[in-house]
Each structure stands twice: as structure tokens, then as C-alpha cells.
Amino acid sequence: MAQEKTTADSARGSRVLSHAAGRAAGWLRANRLGLFCIALVVGVGAGIGAVGFRYLIFSFTWLATGHDEFGQQGWVGSDHLPWLGVGFFVVIPVLGGLLYGPLISRFAREARGHGVPEVMIAVADNGGRIRPQVTVVKALASALCIGSGGSVGREGPIVQIGAALASSAGQWVRMPENRLRVLVACGAAGGISATFNAPITGVFFAVELILRELSVEAIFTIMLSAMVADVIARVFFGAAPFLTRLPEGIELNHIANYLLVALLAVIAGLLGVLFKNVLYKAEDLCDRIWGPRPDWARPAVGGVVLGVLLLAVPQLYGVGYPVMYDAFAGHYALWFLVILAAGKMLACGLTIGIGGSGGVFAPSLFIGATSGMAFGMVVHQLIGPAVGNPAIYAIVGMGAVFASAARAPLTALASTVEMTGDFTLTLPVMLAVAVGTTVSRMLSYGTIYTTKLLRRGIDIDRPTPTHAFAHLTAADAMHPFTVPLDLGRTAAADQDWTAQLGPVTRVRQPQALFANDSLAQALRQLVLYGRDGLPVIDTEERRVQGWLTNQDVLRAVAAHLAASYPDIAASHQAAEWADPKAFAAEHDPRSQLPGYRIVEHTLGPDSAAVGRRIGELDWPPGHYPVSVIHQRQLMAADVAVRLDPGDRVNILVPTNGAREHDSAVKSDNRA
Numbered sequence: 206m207a208q209e210k211t212t213a214d215s216a217r218g219s220r221v222l223s224h225a226a227g228r229a230a231g232w233l234r235a236n237r238l239g240l241f242c243i244a245l246v247v248g249v250g251a252g253i254g255a256v257g258f259r260y261l262i263f264s265f266t267w268l269a270t271g272h273d274e275f276g277q278q279g280w281v282g283s284d285h286l287p288w289l290g291v292g293f294f295v296v297i298p299v300l301g302g303l304l305y306g307p308l309i310s311r312f313a314r315e316a317r318g319h320g321v322p323e324v325m326i327a328v329a330d331n332g333g334r335i336r337p338q339v340t341v342v343k344a345l346a347s348a349l350c351i352g353s354g355g356s357v358g359r360e361g362p363i364v365q366i367g368a369a370l371a372s373s374a375g376q377w378v379r380m381p382e383n384r385l386r387v388l389v390a391c392g393a394a395g396g397i398s399a400t401f402n403a404p405i406t407g408v409f410f411a412v413e414l415i416l417r418e419l420s421v422e423a424i425f426t427i428m429l430s431a432m433v434a435d436v437i438a439r440v441f442f443g444a445a446p447f448l449t450r451l452p453e454g455i456e457l458n459h460i461a462n463y464l465l466v467a468l469l470a471v472i473a474g475l476l477g478v479l480f481k482n483v484l485y486k487a488e489d490l491c492d493r494i495w496g497p498r499p500d501w502a503r504p505a506v507g508g509v510v511l512g513v514l515l516l517a518v519p520q521l522y523g524v525g526y527p528v529m530y531d532a533f534a535g536h537y538a539l540w541f542l543v544i545l546a547a548g549k550m551l552a553c554g555l556t557i558g559i560g561g562s563g564g565v566f567a568p569s570l571f572i573g574a575t576s577g578m579a580f581g582m583v584v585h586q587l588i589g590p591a592v593g594n595p596a597i598y599a600i601v602g603m604g605a606v607f608a609s610a611a612r613a614p615l616t617a618l619a620s621t622v623e624m625t626g627d628f629t630l631t632l633p634v635m636l637a638v639a640v641g642t643t644v645s646r647m648l649s650y651g652t653i654y655t656t657k658l659l660r661r662g663i664d665i666d667r668p669t670p671t672h673a674f675a676h677l678t679a680a681d682a683m684h685p686f687t688v689p690l691d692l693g694r695t696a697a698a699d700q701d702w703t704a705q706l707g708p709v710t711r712v713r714q715p716q717a718l719f720a721n722d723s724l725a726q727a728l729r730q731l732v733l734y735g736r737d738g739l740p741v742i743d744t745e746e747r748r749v750q751g752w753l754t755n756q757d758v759l760r761a762v763a764a765h766l767a768a769s770y771p772d773i774a775a776s777h778q779a780a781e782w783a784d785p786k787a788f789a790a791e792h793d794p795r796s797q798l799p800g801y802r803i804v805e806h807t808l809g810p811d812s813a814a815v816g817r818r819i820g821e822l823d824w825p826p827g828h829y830p831v832s833v834i835h836q837r838q839l840m841a842a843d844v845a846v847r848l849d850p851g852d853r854v855n856i857l858v859p860t861n862g863a864r865e866h867d868s869a870v871k872s873d874n875r876a
Contacts, residue, residue, distance in 0.1 A: 240384050240387070240422070240426055241425075243375065243378065243388060244388065244391045244426045244429045245429060245433060246374060247370065247371040247374060247392050247395060247430050248391065248395045248429060248430035248431070248433030248437075249437060250367070250370045250371070250374070251366075251370060251371070251391075251394075251396045251398075251399060251434040252399045252435070253437060254344070254363065254366050254370055254396065254399075255366075255367070255395070255396050255399030255400050255434065256437065256438055256441045257344070258344050258363050258366060259359065259400070259442075261344060261348035261352075262347075262348045262352055264352070265348050265349055265351070265352025265353065266351070266352040268352065269352055269353055269354075270293075291516055294354065294512045294513075294516040294519065295509060295512030295513065295515075297353050297354055297512070298353050298354040298355070298508035298509075298515065299508040299512065300353060300505075301350060301352065301354065301355070301504070302353070302503075302504030302508040302560075302561075303504075303505045304349050305345070305346040305347075305349040305350050305561075305562060306500070306501045306502060306503060306504035306505055306560060307501040308342060308345060308346050308349075309500075309501075309562060310499070310500045310501035311501070312338055312342045313336065313338050313339050313342035313343070314500075315336070315339060316339055316342045316343040316346050316347075316365070317560055317561075317562055318562065318657070319357070319358075319361040319563060319564045319565045319654075319657075320361040320362050320364055320365035320562070320564060321361050321364050321365070321414065321415075321565075322654050322655070322657040322658050323335075323339075324365055324368040324393060325415060325417075326663060327368070327389060328415055328416060329417070330665070332382035332386065332726050333375065333382060333385035333386040333387075333388065334372060334376060334385070335365075335368055335372040335373070335389065337369065337372075337376075339366075339369040343362050343366050343369070344362065347359065347362035347562040347563050350504075350556065350561045350562045351524060351563055352523070354508075354511065354512070354515055355523070355556040355562075355563050356515075356522070356523065356525070356549065356552030356556050357556050357557065357562075357563025357564055357568065358524055358565060358566045358567025358568055358570075359400065359524055359563065359567065360396075360397060360401075360566035361563060361565060361566060362562065362564055363396035363397070363399075363400050363564075364392075364393045364397060364410075364564070366392075366396060367392035367394075367395050367396030367434075368392040368393045368396070369392070370392050371388040371389050371391050371392030371395075371430075372385065372388065372389050372392070375389070379719070381721050381722050381726070382722060382723050382726040383721075387416065387422070387423045387426055390411040390412070391411070391426055391429075391430035391431075393407075393414075393415045394407035394408050394410060394411035394415075394427045394430055394431040395407065395430040395431055395433070395434030396434070397431075398430075398432070398434045398435040398438070399437060399438035400438070401447045401623065401624055402438060402439065402442065402446065402447050402623070403435075403447065403620060403623035403624060404428075404431040404435040404623075405431075405623055406616060406619040406620040406623050406624075407427075407431035407434070408424070408427050408428055409613070409615040409616040409619050410613065410616045410620075411427045411431075412424065412427065412615075413613040414613050414654065445626075446624060446625055446626030447623075447624040448533075448625050448626075450530045450533070451533055451625060451627075455593075455596050455597045455600065455630070456593065456597065456629055456630075457593055457597065457633055458592075459591060462591075462592055462593060462633075463632075463633065463636060465592060466598075466601055466636050466637055467636060467637075467640055469577060469580050469598055469602060469637065470601070470636065470637040470638075470639075470640035470641045471640060471644055473573060473601075473602050473605030473606045473608075473609060473637065473641050474605065474640060474644025474645050474648075475609075475644065475648075476546070476573070476576055477569065477606045477607070477608070477609025477641060477644075477645055477653075478609060478610075478644075478645055478648050478649050479550070480550050480553075480565075480569060480572055480606070480653065481649070481651075481652070481653040482649075483550045483551065483554045484550070484553065484554045484557060484565065484653065485554075485657075485660070487551070487554030487555055487557070488554065488557055488558040489558075490558065491503075491507065491555075491558035495507075500560060503560040504559050504560040507555070507558070507559025507560065508559065510555060510559070511552070511555050511556060511559065514551065514552055518545070518548045518552075520545060520548075521545070521548050521549060521552040525549070525567065525568075525571045526567070528545070528571070529571055529575075532545070532574055532575050532578045533574070533596045533599055533600075534596075535578075535595070537575075539583070542575045542576070542579040543575075543576075543579055545571075546571075546572050546575040546576040549568050549571045549572050550568075553565060553568040565653055566607065566611075569607040569610045569611070569653070570603045570607060573599075573604065573605060573606030573607060574600070574602060574603050575599070576602055576606070577598040577599040577600070577601055577602020577603065577605075577606075578595055578598065578602070580595075580602065581593075581594070581595025581596065581598030582595045597630070597633070600621060600627075600630060601621075601634055601637045604617040604618060604620070604621035604634045604641075605617070605634075605638055605640070605641035606641065607620070608637070608638035608639075608645075609642060609645040610645070610653040611652050611653055612642050612652045614639060614641075614642045617634075617638040617642075618631070618634055621634045621638075622634060676765070677761055677765055678721050678722060678723060678724065678727075679718045679719065679720055679721070679723075679724065679741045680720035680751075681724075681761055682724060682727070682753060682757045682760070682761030683720075683741045683750065683751035683752060683757060684751050684752050684753070684754070684757055685750060685751040686750060686751050689749060689750050689751075690749035691748055716734040716739055717739065717740050717741075718730055718741045718753060719741070719742060720741055720742065720750055724758055724761065724762065727739075727753060727758060728755075728758055731754070731755050731758065738752050738753055738754035738755075738757075739752070739753055740752060740753075741753050802857075802858060802860055803855055803856070803857055803858075804855070804856050804858050805854070805855050805856075806853070806854050806856065807851065807852070807853045808848055808849070808852045808854070809850065812850070814854075815849065815850050816847065816848070817847065818844060818846060818847050818848070819845075819846050820844025820845065824856075828857070828858050828859075829857045830842035830855070830856050830857075831855050831856065831857050832854075833846060833852055833853065833854045835848070835852050836849065836852075842854065842855070
């Protein structure tokens with residue numbers, strides 16, 4: 206008895222907690238303040254995630270090399286493994302690939318690569334949904350890749366980590382898509398802000414590259430997350446600008462030097478486009494060489510080639526910020542700066558191509574800094590000290606190359622100024638990112654981020670002809686119940702009403718839509734779960750307000766188009782959009798397909814079609830199967846569909862061939 210009472214109390218407690226959590230989630234969804242509360246949590250999570258990720262990289266780098274970061278002057282090899290000598294540069298990338306390759310292949314393939322395109326497509330086409338396991342897999346895989354020599358950045362991974370954390374939180378409270386997208390942008394902003402101690406950069410990055418649109422509610426929410434994440438990072442890393450070891454006296458001495466900045470920006474624009482092309486050409490080459498072999502082994506095998514490159518130029522190991530400091534300080538000769546810029550393009554492309562995990566933001570800064578420093582040294586030799594410290598051109602080059610590669614001028618401007626902490630550089634950097642972005646737009650269509658999506662056939666920069674699916678909600682399109690169903694009331698016991706309708710053939714747990722879900726989200730849910738429609742509930746999950754079907758969605762979109770285009774609404778076609786039923790009734794002879802009709806055939810267990818594919822059936826001339834309800838799902842009548850008993854096949858048949866079709870059906874049933 207005591208055990209039963211304990212079990213009952215435990216179950217009762219679980220129900221109370223579940224009910225309380227449900228009420229809290231409903232409040233967060235229904236109130237604008239709820240979005241800010243979740244954004245606050247996302248900022249905390251992104252800040253802690255960025256800190257933890259940086260420490261992961263430091264730890265794995267230290268395990269491999271004995272240093273937190275590579276780049277200390279004169280360091281070659283590993284303090285932990287001195288017996289490896291220079292062979293360290295080949296062995297360590299292979300060992301790292303053996304660890305992170307299977308991790309990505311087994312648990313989250315989207316963690317491969319630089320991460321930002323996956324976040325962009327999640328926001329643009331997937332309602333902000335990212336799988337929760339991406340957070341852990343991306344953190345471990347990227348830290349292992351960078352720590353073992355991968356020549357990539359840590360900013361792309363932290364964007365994906367912060368975005369995945371935010372998406373998980375939003376999905377847990379079942380946020381509508383429009384707000385879930387904003388939360389994902391909040392996670393990305395928080396990650397960038399905490400990584401660089403640059404909250405303004407985080408906001409611009411989220412708006413320009415992730416959300417790709419601006420609204421007052423979104424910008425305030427993103428700013429909140431970026432601020433909170435930066436505060437958390439400052440507790441661990443301090444409040445100093447990210448790039449602290451810069452030479453003094455970095456300023457343009459003469460107004461004429463802006464011409465040199467413009468010239469450098471043109472060169473940087475070309476380098477940004479070249480970097481993008483090298484990145485994807487290297488990936489294509491690796492794909493062709495590797496072929497159909499298992500993906501989990503690709504980073505380890507490719508690590509041999511990467512190791513040879515690192516052996517030739519050890520300064521390409523890892524992220525490379527200490528190397529950039531040495532470049533600013535003038536420790537490298539002109540010819541070696543050129544080698545570093547070209548080598549970083551190859552090393553980053555190779556790391557991504559062999560299946561590594563890491564970002565392209567830091568490599569673009571590295572390329573801009575080394576090439577800009579080389580430019581500064583050249584003009585200093587040709588013109589003299591009047592051109593200023595060559596390091597100023599290195600800083601300007603950082604912003605211009607990233608602006609060209611990503612076409613995010615506001616992010617490039619903010620990142621360069623915030624990372625250096627020198628706001629006197631605002632004007633030259635502004636000029637450089639504007640020119641670099643213009644050059645990039647003239648030379649290519651996709652950016653270093655969107656090209657990855659373009660190669661999959663996804664163009665998120667495409668113009669949208671109408672925003673009906675974004676502006677309309679499920680409540681706008683649903684068929685409302687006369688009296689909303691109160692979910693808080695206890696349901697009546699099952700009654701024997703089925704005799705009026707016949708036997709029960711299917712029972713399922715319905716998915717639900719929220720009243721403020723966009724039609725885009727509603728349509729996705731209908732395709733997956735709603736052959737017969739889905740219930741629409743209020744944001745607090747207290748009442749079912751109505752029922753939504755595919756037909757309701759199409760009718761709402763048609764009405765929206767008619768209202769949005771008054772010139773068309775006055776035409777003959779608009780009459781059909783505004784009231785399809787009335788139009789069809791008035792124009793029956795014209796709207797029907799003459800000489801044909803649609804016949805639905807339900808397969809019995811003894812039908813000769815059972816067990817055969819649609820393409821294997823001998824259809825009479827002029828008869829075309831158009832759709833089939835197969836395994837309780839409505840689908841196109843594909844030739845590869847194998848038919849089962851109970852499937853319903855819709856066939857377009859000639860009117861004068863209906864008798865022939867009926868005879869064929871009877872013949873199938875007798876066979």
C-alpha cells in the first residue's frame with residue numbers, strides 16, 4: 206500500500222509539474238514579454254557556450270602542442286611530443302580527423318563545414334528549426350579540428366552552436382515560426398558578441414546574414430541577447446578589445462591616403478571573391494578524389510595532405526590570431542606575407558574540403574590582414590612615411606576582404622572597429638567595405654555563405670513575389686468552430702456512436718497548429734501530418750479554435766492575392782480567386798476538362814494490382830493514374846509505388862472509355 210501511495214504521489218507530482226510547465230510555455234508564447242524572456246535566456250546560453258567553446262579549443266590545442274594557441278614566435282612542433290619533431294604536423298591532423306570525422310558522420314552531418322549556411326537555411330526555409338544535438342557535436346568537432354591544426358575559424362561554429370541552443374529553447378516552448386527565427390538570430394548574435402567582445406558586430410551579423418530582414422521587435426530582442434552574452438564573456442576574458450596588441454600611431458595622416466584605401470579595397474574585393482572560389486574549388490576537388498568512400502574516414506586521410514601543407518608553412522596551423530599580431534608588428538617580410546595570404550586560402554579550403562568543421566570568418570580576417578600589411582609595406586616603400594603605418598592597411602584589409610566574401614558591409618565595419626577598439630578607423634574602414642562589397646557584387650552572385658546553398662539548388666536571395674504565406678496565419682485561413690473546444694474541461698467517456706457511421710478504420714493523435722503560426726509553417730505541418738487537416742489552438746493551449754486543411758490554405762492565399770492586386774481583382778481571373786465556388790458554378794462548362802473524368806478505385810485484397818508497382822500495371826490507352834492514397838498518405842501516382850490492399854487510386858480516364866475501365870476493374874477483382 207505504501208509503495209502504491211508513493212507511486213501515485215509521484216505521478217500526481219509529475220502531472221502538476223507538467224501542467225505548470227505547459228502553462229509557463231503558453232504564457233511565453235502568448236506574450237511579447239515572453240519573447241524577451243526567452244531572448245534573455247538565449248543570451249546567457251550563447252555567452253556560456255562561447256566561453257566553453259573557446260576553452261575547448263584552448264584545451265585541445267594545448268593537448269596537441271603544449272600551447273593555448275599556435276603562433277608564438279619560433280615555435281615549431283609539440284612541447285608534449287618532442288620525439289615527433291616536424292612530423293607532428295602530419296600526425297596530429299590525422300589523429301584529429303580520426304576523432305571528429307566519425308563524430309560528425311554518426312551524430313550530425315550538418316556540423317561539417319563552416320556552419321553559417323546551415324543556420325541561414327534553417328531561418329529562411331525551415332522556420333528556425335535546428336536539431337538540438339548540433340550544439341554538442343559542432344562544439345566538439347570544431348574544437349578537435351582547430352586544436353589538431355585545422356586552418357579554420359571559431360566564429361562560424363559558435364554561430365551554429367548559439368543558434369542551435371536558441372532553436373532548442375524556442376522549440377521546447379513551441380514558439381511560432383516568426384518568433385523562432387528571431388530567437389535563432391539572437392543565438393547567432395550572442396555567439397559573435399561573446400567571441401569578439403563585440404555586441405554591435407553580433408547584432409549586425411544576425412540581422413544582415415541570419416535574419417536578413419529588419420523589424421523593431423527583432424532588433425530589440427537581438428540586442429538584448431548580444432548584450433547579455435557579451436557581459437558573460439567579459440567575466441571570463443575581460444573588457445579589452447579583441448585585438449589588443451596593435452602598434453601605436455595607426456591613423457591616416459593625409460586626406461589623399463583615402464585614395465590608397467580605395468585602391469586596397471579594390472584588391473581586397475578581388476581577394477574576397479578569390480577566397481570564395483578557392484574554398485569551393487577545393488571542396489569539389491576533394492569530393493571527386495574521395496568519391497563514394499565512407500565520410501567518417503575522410504578527415505583522417507585528408508589530414509595527411511593538410512599536414513604536409515602545415516609542415517611547409519606552420520603559421521597556417523589553427524585559427525591564426527597570434528600570427529596576425531606578428532604581422533601587425535612587422536615581423537614578416539613582404540614575400541612571406543603574400544605566402545601567408547595565399548596559403549590561408551588553400552589551407553582553409555583544404556580543411557573544409559576534407560570534411561573539417563570550422564568557420565571562414567577568421568580566415569577572411571587573416572587574409573585581409575596579411576595582404577593589407579603587404580600593401581602597406583609596398584606603398585610605404587614607394588611613397589614614404591606620409592602613407593602612415595602599414596598596419597593601418599592591414600586593419601582596413603581585414604574589413605574589406607570579409608565584406609567582399611560575405612557581402613555584409615555593416616558587420617565588416619562594426620567588427621573591424623570593435624575588435625581594434627579604435628573608432629578613428631571608422632571612415633577608412635567604411636570606404637573600404639563599401640568598395641569591397643561593390644567589387645564583389647560586380648564579379649559574382651553568391652557569397653561565401655550563400656554559394657554553399659546555391660550549390661544545393663537553394664537561393665535565399667531570390668525575390669519573393671508575395672508574402673502571403675508569411676503575412677497570413679493559421680487563424681486567418683482555418684474553418685472556425687461555432688463554439689471553441691475548451692481543452693481544460695474533462696472529456697466525456699466514449700459512447701457507442703460509431704454504429705451510426707460504421708467501423709473505426711483509423712485512430713491517430715493529431716498534431717496541432719497555433720493560431721498565430723504563419724501559413725508557411727501550417728503548410729509544412731499539413732504536408733507531414735495533416736492529410737485530413739489539423740486543429741488550430743490558441744497560443745495558451747486552452748481552446749481549439751478551428752480546423753485547417755490544405756484547401757483552406759489555398760483559399761486564403763487566393764483571397765490574399767485578389768486583395769493585394771486590385772488591377773487583377775477586377776479581371777475575370779480575380780473573380781475565381783475571390784470566390785472559387787461561385788466562379789465554378791457559373792462557369793462549369795469552361796472549367797471542366799472535356800472528354801475526361803476522374804475515377805477512384807479502392808483495391809480489394811484479391812485485386813490483381815496488389816503487390817505490383819503502378820508502373821507495372823497495363824493501363825488502357827488514354828488512362829493515367831494521377832494520385833494514390835497509399836499507407837494512409839496522399840501522394841502522386843509515381844511509377845515506383847507498390848500497391849497494397851485498401852489503397853485508393855485516382856485515374857484520369859476518357860469519358861467514352863469509362864466502360865472499358867470499369868470492365869478492367871472487374872477483371873482485376875476477379876483475377
